[in-house]
Amino acid sequence: MSCTENESGPFVVFFLPAVVGCLTILLARRWANSQVSNTSSTAVSRRRKIIKDPLIKRPLPPLACKMVPHGSKKASGVNKKGSVPVPDEEINGGGKRLGRPARPQPAVPTSTSTPEVKLVDGPVQPKHIPFPYIPQDGNLLFEAMTFVFTLVATGLQFLNLYRTAWWLPHSYTNQAMNFYLIDPHLVAFIVTIIFRKLLLSITMAILKSVLVPKMMPHATIAARMFILGVVLGAMAWCAYFIILKYPMVKIFYLCYPAVIYFILFGFHASPFLELNNGDPPLHCCSHDPSQIRTEVETLRQDFNVRMKKIIFNSIVGAYYSSFIPCCFAQSYLYYDVYAASQQTAFVCAGLVSRHASQLLGAAYCDVPHRAALHLGRWGPDTAGEGEVCTWCPRRVYPRGSRVSAAARSFVAVSPAVAADPTSLVHSRFHTVFANPSLLLCGMLCLQLALIVLQLCLLFSSIQWHNFLAIVILLFINYYTLFKMVRDYLVAWKVYKAENMIQDKNGPLPVQN
Template identity: 65%
Template sequence: MSCTENESGPFVVFFLPALVGCLTILLARRWANSQVSNTSSTAVSRRRKIIKDPLVKRPLPPIACKMAPPGAKKATGVAKKGTVPLLEEDVNGGGKKMSRTPRISPTGPPSGSLGTDTKMSDGILQPKHIPFPYIPQDSELLFEIMNFVFTLVATGLQFLNLYRTAWWLPQSYNNQAMNFYLIDPHLVAFIVTILSRRLLLSITLAVLRQFIDAKLMPHATIAARTFILGVILGSLAWCIYFIAHKYVFLVTVYLFYPVVLYFILFGFESSPFLELVSGNPPLHSCSHEPQHARDEADTMTADFNMRLIRILFNSLIEAYYTSFIPCCFAQSFLYYDIYAASQQVGLVLCALCGRYSAQLFSAAHCDVSHRAALHLGRWQPAPAPAPAHGSESEAWCGARRWARGARVRVVGAGGAEFVADAPLVAANPDDNHHARFYDLFINPASFLCMLVSLQLGLVVIQFYLLFNSIAWHNFMAIIFLLFIDYYTLFKLFRDYAVCCKVYRAENIIHDKNGPVLATN
């Protein structure tokens, strides 16, 4: 094999990564289907079939309720005409928990919809939520195992770029592909310790759940965190002690730059260092109180910002230690391709951002924020009314909800006027966070489409680099990075496809109820 010419055929360059990517997607889909079949009976399907028990002679009564005026007697027996079917509306999405409550509208149920809306005391209809299908996601332990293997392979690929040899030449004195004696083992131990911090905690908690009662798990979790944190810090201190004796002080300082960033973002909290997401995710609950909708939107906005910060922080940290630190500790006499090393840093950083985004911003999580956005609504700056057609505006009150087209003025914003741009508006016109939250999550398919586009662009760039790579080590690095990017692209595109179908059906239902909302 020559060092100057690319003798790899078209099969190796194009069809091999595509074939391996397709096999990876097929295996992932097979595993996902097996997970769906093994789920517990609490998972609710979108289409339910009432199966009649052959041992029971009498027929099952239909699930219906009879419309009756207040104070009338309770309806018994088989339902007659005028009954309204009960709704099955899930509380938090994901197809896990469903509540069965009758929603009766004075105008009757609209044809073709899943049920009827709830009219509140002020004449505004409550927004409708349709059940979101269950999409299998990687568990915390599986994600950490895959992430650890990926970052470990990325570290090995960067060391390959630095310490590769011309082992194939007939007059070469090396019979190995790398100069392993130039790699510092304490530096490798330091990097592996940083990469395995969350995996160790995930494995420990998974083992404890098998042997410890659920009532004692909170105390066991705190003890496990403290123990794992002590082991990690002790291992890092041991590695730094030997590294400081081999290198100058300025080189050793490179290891501590992420520590400054960590304290700026998280302070003295230890959970972001050991866990990707700490605590339970926020849940949505339908309420008629406007303040509850605003508080829920603020909570989910803070959760979104924290998840975004952790995505960027963990991606930067792992790309820094796996791809940049080996270059900083390379020997002064070592000559390596700076372009290839920089390319490795960028590709690993983008791949990690895609992996964390697919895990933390799943379709089910975005659907919870979408439901909160429907209850929040949005205000738009009101255009100046014509002199001949002046319109009166009311003072905005946070204790009530507003219908579409309502015109209000905010005293605290210098008397600025706003117009309600949603069927139901409970947001604060003077709060820009509410407007941004509504714009982002009123249609989560747009947000997921952006993630899919970025991941697809990364794959296209890798294919371009693959066709233009000459050195064999660059070729291997791109091939291995493409494997994990194929899997991330599959997950993001699956979530995007499901969200498109779900929210298209939801928009059809809202469009049918639009004339009813406009008359209130």
């Protein structure tokens, strides 16, 4: 337990006056060289000591007093430091005490009337609880695990397509798969697609270990351009040999995700190579309504970009690892369509949960949650009682305020409301992030449903390749489930305590 000066000052003054006076100067130097120095505490301690020991008859050091008119700047400056004024009846000009100080008489009310004191002036601002640190997977570790997951999923899909009955005594092959039917250029194309982000992560980790920080921005740009050229060149080389073997219709299957990418991200190359290339957003507690709405708009756009990345990377991973092998299968090949479709769905769901736990963790959701508390929310005014004023964009409204906007009446349902009553974006933002534990609980329920479904299929599966595919995919889903359970439990406890504090710090009555 740390001890600040506000706690140690009264302790030294009241309980250790003799020790401070008798010990060596080392303790005084230690006090003078403390982290926070307050010059007024010495004066306060000296005056308190004079008043507390009136029976000790010893000469006191003369106090240099300067006559200052009442209400001057110097007098106000002394009062700001927190010094205690000494009555004139206690100390004479020689510095000796005349007698025991009498009880202070009640102050006579002056002619000037004191203004009314209000405990609460305006809406109650929300109070935030520091969110605890939750360890997250680094970029390199996350990309490595995702690459292994998609690579294993690709191998399992090829196993579903080209499996053999190698265990039979009269089988013509002793291998579990017909490898000669698999196109090596198609495999190289798929591996290049799923390896692109891991390649950049490895390159950035190497650059950070060998370069100084001031050279990293230029090195990062150069590394992105170089890796983008390598990936596109390798894909073009593989696509050239694929065109020579397959009809042109199947080539469009390889390029179909590019159309989705340009629709979602345009011509920006960073989402193709990196999952999260920017710094995490930060929250600024502001009382300006326009700044609050601007921050909410920034966080909303960042959340939408993260959702686009989750959807695109999950679809691309499942598309190239599980769907493309089925598209390029030989026409004479017979395979179980139900098992292949099941594999594709499980891979896509597993990638969605992995990317969601990485990009929408509890630590990230706490930032838009704080902004949502400042934003507040309006509800429809069904009572129709009380005064209704026109909504002003430069004002923060307390709970219960009634405003009119767009020919409708609204009432504030939050302690502080800076949102636009007619904006559905603000209403949705507050609904999602007012309690992020509900969002994390929804993600956790979907992950639990996925695992339960896989376990049910695991116990009901008869074919060995389906059994093997479900067992291997369950490992990565268990790890994602652990991360989601941890984030939900921490967020639930933190926001439960925060709600209790918000309830205790509600609007206070006005004192007259």
